[in-house]
Amino acid sequence: MKKTLYLFLFCTISISAQLQWRPLTSIVSNGNNQRFDDVFFLNKDLGWALNGSNAGVYKTTDGGDTWKIQLSELTPALPGNYYFRNIEFLNENIGFLGTLNGVFFKTIDGGTNWTIITNFSTNPPAICGLDAVGLSTIYGCGAYFSPAYIIKSIDSGQTWQYIDMSTYANALVEILFQDENIGFASGKNDKGGMILKTIDGGITWEEVYNTSIPGEYVWKLELLPTNSDIVFGAVESVAPLKGKFVKSIDNGISWISKEMPYTSIQAVGFITENHGWMGGYTEAVTSMPFLETTDGGATWNEIGVGSNLNRIFIFSDQLAYASGTTIYKFSDTNLATPKFSESNRKPLIASVQPNPIKDKLNLSINFDKNDHIVIELYDESGRFIKMLQKEDVLKASAMTYTFDFPYPKGVYILNLHNDTGRQSIKFVK
Numbered sequence: 001m002k003k004t005l006y007l008f009l010f011c012t013i014s015i016s017a018q019l020q021w022r023p024l025t026s027i028v029s030n031g032n033n034q035r036f037d038d039v040f041f042l043n044k045d046l047g048w049a050l051n052g053s054n055a056g057v058y059k060t061t062d063g064g065d066t067w068k069i070q071l072s073e074l075t076p077a078l079p080g081n082y083y084f085r086n087i088e089f090l091n092e093n094i095g096f097l098g099t100l101n102g103v104f105f106k107t108i109d110g111g112t113n114w115t116i117i118t119n120f121s122t123n124p125p126a127i128c129g130l131d132a133v134g135l136s137t138i139y140g141c142g143a144y145f146s147p148a149y150i151i152k153s154i155d156s157g158q159t160w161q162y163i164d165m166s167t168y169a170n171a172l173v174e175i176l177f178q179d180e181n182i183g184f185a186s187g188k189n190d191k192g193g194m195i196l197k198t199i200d201g202g203i204t205w206e207e208v209y210n211t212s213i214p215g216e217y218v219w220k221l222e223l224l225p226t227n228s229d230i231v232f233g234a235v236e237s238v239a240p241l242k243g244k245f246v247k248s249i250d251n252g253i254s255w256i257s258k259e260m261p262y263t264s265i266q267a268v269g270f271i272t273e274n275h276g277w278m279g280g281y282t283e284a285v286t287s288m289p290f291l292e293t294t295d296g297g298a299t300w301n302e303i304g305v306g307s308n309l310n311r312i313f314i315f316s317d318q319l320a321y322a323s324g325t326t327i328y329k330f331s332d333t334n335l336a337t338p339k340f341s342e343s344n345r346k347p348l349i350a351s352v353q354p355n356p357i358k359d360k361l362n363l364s365i366n367f368d369k370n371d372h373i374v375i376e377l378y379d380e381s382g383r384f385i386k387m388l389q390k391e392d393v394l395k396a397s398a399m400t401y402t403f404d405f406p407y408p409k410g411v412y413i414l415n416l417h418n419d420t421g422r423q424s425i426k427f428v429k
Contacts, residue, residue, distance in 0.1 A: 019318055021277075021290065021305045023340035024327045027058055027067045034346060034420055035281075035308040036323040038086045041315055048087050048095070048111060049327050052310075053369070053420055055082040057097065059111050064321070064329050070111040071097075081370050081395075083419045086311075088130035088138065094156050096138060098127025100372065100419050104140070106157050122162045124151055125392075126372075129175040129185070137180045139202070141165075141172040141187075144217070145372045145390060145417070148172045148187060150202055154180075168196055168205050176221045178228045184208075184252060186218035186233060193218040193235050197252045208252040211235055211244065214384035215376060215415065218246070219266040219280075224273060225314055234268040234278055238415050239424045241382040245278060245297045258297050262288050264422060269312025269320060271330075279309025279324065281421050290322070307342045347423050350416055356428040361403040363414065363425075367393045371418050375401065380411040380426075388414075405429060 027036075027049060034053035041047035049058045049067070057071040082099045089095035097105035097114060102125045105114040126143035133139065140151040148169035152161045165172060169189045177183030181201045188194060193216035195209040209218070215238045224230035229251040235244035243265030245258045262280065265288075270276030274296040280288050290306030293299060309324040320330035325342050349366040365373065371393040377385040388403050407429065414425045 018332055019330060021303060021322070021328050021330045023305065023325075024064045024067075024329055025340055026065055027327050035310060035325055036327055037084060037310045039311055039313050039321045039323040039327055040087050040089060041313060041321060042089055042092060044315060044319055046092060047321065048089070049323060050084040050087050050097070052083050052085060055084050055099075057084065057087065057111060057114075063331075064327060071105075071114055083371075085126070085128055086130045088132045090132045090136065090138065090156055096130055096132075096140070096157060098130050098140060098142075100126040100128070100143070101370070102126065104151075117157065117160070120151070120160050120162055122149070122164075124149060124162070127151070128173040131175050131177050131183070133177045133180050133183075137177075139175045139177060139183065141175040141185055144171050144173045144187070145374050146171045150175065150185065152202055163202055165196075165205070168207065169194065171217070173217060173219055174221050176223060178223060184221055184231065186221050188215075188217045190214060192216050193237075195221070195233060195246075195252065195255075209233070209246065209248075209255045211237075211257070213237065213241065213382075215378065215382075216241075220268050220311065222268050222270060222312070222314065224270055225316070227273070230270075230273055232268045232270055232276065234265045234280070236266055236280065236422070237263050238376075238378060238382055238384075238422070239263050239413065240380075243280065245293075245300075247297060249273075260291070261300065262291075264288060267309035267312045267322065267324075269314045269322070271314055271317040271320065277303070277312055277322070279306065279312070279322070281308050290324075290328075346420070348416055348418060348420075350423070350425060352414065352425055352427045357405060358429070359405055361388075361405045361414075361427075363401045363403075364398065365401075365416070366398050367396055367418075369396050370394055373399075374417040376415045376417070378413040378415060378424075380413065382413070385412075 037052035038050045058067040086098040104117045127140045128142040136156045148165040150163040172187035174186045185196045192211035192213045196205040197208045217236045219236045220234045222232045231248045233246040237243045243260045264280040266280035278291045289302040291300040292303045311323045313321045322328040375389040
């Protein structure tokens, strides 16, 4: 009897020791070097993934071993040019798909067919965050390029409420609820990256955290699965400043902040209070690595697998998924670990000409498809000066912008924020 028990304990310890991340090459590669923006699982086998710029929905019923494409802009079912941002399901049949193109989709058959939701008092221009709560409640938020708003349905998406959030924020990118009434939303306002909390289902909100650095976003949030009083956040900053890891252990009353080694931190996920991961994309063409902590965020190390992360989805302390250059799975490494070549993010082709400038700033950007662009001006230290332009780009085009530049001689930074990421251009006056 003791021998059997010892063998069981040995096997359990051995299996646990082999848990690690691996890329899933079974999913279709994003050929234009753009990332998978989201991944969502209802159980250990049934899940969906989104390729953002390629606008593809993929479904798996075997934990990611195989994937079936359900929706793509290459198919007649989806005419147009979309950027898919997020996906969320209430159950195996009813799900929601958010885009950055003013179109919000719903399925009632597990993703086989999708219809456009139109019954809004105000149509949301983009859905940047989604969260399904309980049996029939779904929240959404947007947009990273402003304005700030929340959508809510308590009847599985039959009817919707549009909530103007401009009093609290300029932009919202994430929404996350503990139950139908208590939840958080994050993004930015004039003061910096911020987190809001509600205890009445979104009727009223309170700001519970702010980075106090204009231009930053609190990009993703996560609740610890075993203790929802513990909340984690990822802060995306602007070069040359660094992003941050933020954490609350008292349900958002107080927060600690830790500077990260990279700027564009976006994804966060923890399986215990101490063991977790973060990721994102860099402003250059080299993708930011997958980072791991085992001491609650005090120190971070590269794990050597994964890049370009936007979402880390925690299912249990032994199973998780992440979306980035491909879909990644955290599980027992007895499963095969295939060879996989990480792809760098495809940046905007943009330039300031001439450089140095005089009294005018001339910026050229080539857009390879419809997009959104927020152009912001910072000084050399990363201090926000002014938003120069916010525009919806309706088709592939070469755009030229000219701005008056009544600022002193010195070094400045243009930050360009579009659907696929952020990048900076340094110039001199």
